[in-house]
Amino acid sequence: MAYTALYRKFRPLKFEDMVGQEHITKTLKNQIMAERVGHAYLFNGGRGTGKTTTAKILARAVNCLNPQNGEPCNECEICKEILSGSLTDVVEMDAASNNSVDDIRAIRDEVNFLPTKAKYRVYIIDEVHMLSTGAFNALLKTLEEPPEHVKFILATTEPQKLPATILSRCQRFDYKKINDENVVKRLKIICAESNIKITDEALKTIAVLSEGAMRDAISILERCGQESADEITVDLVKDLVGLPSLQYVHKVAKAILENDEMVALQAIDDVINDGKDLYNYLWEVIKYVKDILVYKSTQKLNLYSADELKAIQDLAEKAEKTRLLEIIYQLSELENRIKNSTQKTILFQAGILKICMKPIIPMAQPQIVKGQQNIVQPQPRRDTVSPVPEQKRPTAQNVQKTEDWQQIVENLKKSGKIRLYTCLVNTTVDKLNDQTWEVVFTNGLTDFNKRILEEVNNRNDLIKAIAMATGKEINIRLRDGKAKKAESTTQTSAFDGLGIDINIID
Ligand SMILES: [Zn+2]
Incomplete structure (x- = not known):
């Protein structure tokens, strides 16, 4: 025949x-x-x-x-x-x-x-x-x-x-692109006349994939029909066109929103091991984040099952619209970069890692505010962005833990800021709130410590190291761990007029 x-x-x-x-x-x-x-x-x-x-x-x-x-x-x-x-x-x-x-x-x-x-x-x-x-x-x-x-x-x-x-x-x-509804309508007729069984969800997916080209939609339907005599499902459609299943897409999107680099890398590995094309995968992730944004704005989405919608709802609560938009832009840039690259995997992994990291507030020269309190606010620069540090760094949400302060101090040593490191090695940090940390000198705040922290370069290095770890402007208070709490005011005021540039708040 x-x-x-x-x-x-x-x-x-x-x-x-x-x-x-x-x-x-x-x-x-x-x-x-x-x-x-x-x-x-x-x-x-x-x-x-x-x-x-x-x-x-x-x-x-x-x-x-x-x-x-x-x-x-x-x-x-x-x-x-x-x-x-x-x-x-x-x-x-x-x-x-x-x-x-x-x-x-x-x-x-x-x-x-x-x-x-x-x-x-x-x-x-x-x-x-x-x-x-x-x-x-x-x-x-x-x-x-x-x-x-x-x-x-x-x-x-x-x-x-x-x-x-x-x-x-x-x-x-x-000629206009044919809208999804009309594509589905036509596909339904073809399925009925050709005895092809297919779920509504699969039909919708084919319509979306064909992007308004009826011929493409029918070709996808045909390939699915040749592949399976049973009812055509969404998974079969996606599998045939080489799309990763939604769980991979969800996994990496969640990892990005949670700044979880480890999980993001795992998700990418899964996709590679499954033999899926990374470029298609990236495109799916972009669409998915876009859908999270749409959901956040409209509270509704087509094309997803109830469970999938619940997962999207959860993710929508994790990020502001601006952050979602920013992720979409960053992913699109990544798409451009890897399009013609022969090193797709490496670029892809590095790009996703970068997006996982929280945006960094650029550093600037702190200003000294004269007065009874030396309150110094780092001003973000408007036109430049600090480079992302190469070494693994703690993410903002877990930096509250003391060991992450140790990590920041440790990073100072790694990057050759030995004097600053020596000065801070026996300190802990009390995170008082989102903007203010108190560095506690457990062995006492010595003149040596003060002198080190007075130096402009050291001060800048510390502010930068903290910003890299947290992505935020953080004001620093110094506290003598040996002094009684009540004395801290006196102690801080001792910095007045000394030209100590580090952010000191009391
Ligand atoms: Zn005729």
């Missing part, structure tokens, strides 16, 4: 069977009924939106021996011959492969002859923007003075590549 691709088999034979392009089919039908069909049309639109299908219907409708309301009958001798491709009066040409001057000259010579059987010779030129300059010129001559018995239907995805002289001689119709 001869095999016919589903999209050919189910190519609409009438204007009324086409979905999503009613603004075009209605006009054409009216023109046909009023016998005011133009001599040249330009059909412009994305692939799979119905340009060629319309052209074929139009070619039959203008030649049909028994047209009905502007539609071809598809039953008469002419319609049947056009449908079978045996009528030489209707010529389909792909300009991608026949784009030379000679190809068009052949048409130009031919148009002078009357049609053999039909009323009109119809030339359908697909991908017309692929014609060479010479070919366009040859075509233009024909379009300028077309014989009565000739119709041209040009189709393109890139009208901006056509010479203005060609554009001005055509009636132009712009």
